[in-house]
Amino acid sequence: xxxxxxxxxxxxxxxxxxxxxxxxxxxxxxxxxxxxxxxxxxxxxxxxxxxxxxxxxxxxxxxxxxxxxxxxxxxxxxxxxxxxxxxxxxxxxxxxxxxxxxxxxxxxxxxxxxxxxxxxxxxxxxxxxxxxxxxxxxxxxxxxxxxxxxxxxxxxxxxxxxxxxxxxxxxxxxxxxxxxxxxxxxxxxxxxxxxxxxxxxxxxxxxxxxxxxxxxxxxxxxxxxxxxxxxxxxxxxxxxxxxxxxxxxxxxxxxxxxxxxxxxxxxxxxxxxxxxxxxxxxxxxxxxxxxxxxxxxxxxxxxxxxxxxxxxxxx
Numbered sequence: 001x002x003x004x005x006x007x008x009x010x011x012x013x014x015x016x017x018x019x020x021x022x023x024x025x026x027x028x029x030x031x032x033x034x035x036x037x038x039x040x041x042x043x044x045x046x047x048x049x050x051x052x053x054x055x056x057x058x059x060x061x062x063x064x065x066x067x068x069x070x071x072x073x074x075x076x077x078x079x080x081x082x083x084x085x086x087x088x089x090x091x092x093x094x095x096x097x098x099x100x101x102x103x104x105x106x107x108x109x110x111x112x113x114x115x116x117x118x119x120x121x122x123x124x125x126x127x128x129x130x131x132x133x134x135x136x137x138x139x140x141x142x143x144x145x146x147x148x149x150x151x152x153x154x155x156x157x158x159x160x161x162x163x164x165x166x167x168x169x170x171x172x173x174x175x176x177x178x179x180x181x182x183x184x185x186x187x188x189x190x191x192x193x194x195x196x197x198x199x200x201x202x203x204x205x206x207x208x209x210x211x212x213x214x215x216x217x218x219x220x221x222x223x224x225x226x227x228x229x230x231x232x233x234x235x236x237x238x239x240x241x242x243x244x245x246x247x248x249x250x251x252x253x254x255x256x257x258x259x260x261x262x263x264x265x266x267x268x269x270x271x272x273x274x275x276x277x278x279x280x281x282x283x284x285x286x287x288x289x290x291x292x293x294x295x296x297x298x299x300x301x302x303x304x305x306x307x308x309x310x311x312x313x314x315x
Contacts, residue, residue, distance in 0.1 A: 008136040008256050010263070013147025014170045018057040019178075020280040021266070021273070022101055023050040025070045025094040035184045036236035038227045042306030048091075050274040052266065053098050054178055055107065056166060058144055063111050065098060066164050067180050067268055072097040105281040125162070127153040135165065137253030154254070156247025157181040163254070168285040172262065176284055179267035183251050186270055186300040187235035194259035196232050198298070205302035206314055208276065214301065219311040223304075235300075264293050272299035 028048035033039065051069030058064075072094045075082050085092070096104075102112065126132065127139035134140065138152040152163040157180075164178035183189055191197045197220050202213040221231045234251075241247040258265045264287050266273050276295050277284065287293065301308075308314045 008260065010173065010175065010257075010260070011133065011135060011147055011150075012173070013167055015059070015144075015146040015148040016167050016170055016285065017059075017144075017148040018055075019166045019168060019176050019284045020055040020057070020282065021277055021284055022053040022055060022065075022098055022280045023274055024053065024072075024096055024098050024101055025051045025092065026274075027051065027070065027088075027090045027092045030088075030090070032236075033239070035238070035240040036188055037239050038229075038237070040223070040227070040235070040304065040307065042310075043303055046271070046303070048093075049269040049271050052268045052270075052273075054164070055102065055112075055280060056149060056164075058148060060144075062144075063107065064149075065102075065112055066178050068098060069268065070094060072100075101280060125151055127151070136256045138163075140165070152177075154180075154182050154250045156243050156245075156250045157183070157241045159242060161250075168287065174262045174288045175264070176287065177254075177257060177263055177265045179254065179265055181268055182254055183238055183247070183267060184240065184269055185236065186267065186272070187303070188238050189251060189254060189258060189265070189267070190234060190297070190300070191232055192234065192255040192259065193232045194255050197301075201298045201301065204314075205299050206305050206308065208295070208299065208302075214308065214313060216301070216313070219308070219313055222311075223307060261293065262288065264288070264296075270296070270300070272296050272302070 026048045029045040030049055031045055052067060053069055054066045056064040056066055070092060071077060074085060074092060125141050127141045131142040131145055133142065135150060135152060138154060141151040143149045143151055148167050150165040152165055154163045155161050161181060163180055163182055166176045168174045168176050197216050199217065200213050200215050203210055204212045204214045224231050224233060238244055238248055257263050273296050277292055305314060
């Protein structure tokens with residue numbers, strides 16, 4: 001399968017920022033039909049999912065935390081969230097909150113720029129004013145003004161939802177895209193007309209430590225056709241969000257970046273990234289050199305284990 005790559009020009013720059021992944025919480029089991037469809041035979045729930053945060057360390061000494069996920073005392077969320085969580089029947093495992101993890105790693109709480117605006121000046125990000133630019137289909141904001149970290153206007157899941165784009169190396173440029181809740185599963189993002197399912201996936205998604213490969217080919221096309229979908233359609237459509245049509249259009253913009261070999265897209269609840277990527281205090285900046293993109297891009301296909309077995313493609 002093949003398709004053309006969209007002409008997305010990423011901004012040039014020399015300044016990088018250090019990105020470190022933090023996973024303070026796992027939750028589940030999640031019933032898939034609450035979030036995505038159409039159904040896949042043999043796949044009804046996810047056992048557990050992470051909720052990522054990221055520590056961003058700028059060369060100036062400034063430190064940011066992007067995306068805080070579920071708080072440790074989650075019943076002290078806003079009433080709407082606190083009342084919703086029990087209806088999910090999740091087991092929520094928050095052994096430590098982000099601040100505790102950072103402190104154990106040698107980062108003092110006072111070194112992190114505050115996300116609570118009580119006693120602070122609240123400045124709204126303007127993706128159309130000074131420091132604004134366009135990245136692919138996104139209106140963007142150059143947070144530090146030096147090209148190291150951009151905020152991307154990515155509404156749909158929630159009003160004002162933002163993604164982050166961090167430059168992890170320069171000459172050549174590589175980036176980590178912090179997707180947040182732009183979608184809840186890699187199978188809502190992939191495949192696409194820009195990034196079709198490859199003929200061969202190595203290692204096999206169901207056996208990441210082995211030497212075997214998965215050749216999805218006709219089996220993938222058959223699965224999609226049985227669900228009224230094309231081979232280059234995503235595995236799932238989104239069914240959860242404040243504005244699902246808008247969120248779906250936002251995912252379409254993200255797909256134009258996701259197909260680029262120098263961009264690693266990490267959405268907040270991707271368990272394959274949790275299981276294969278280095279966590280804080282290690283950084284993600286050498287992700288491309290270490291081949292992390294290849295390891296996680298199609299790893300979500302492990303969730304089709306029952307289907308691959310039925311087609312004799314699991315071994």
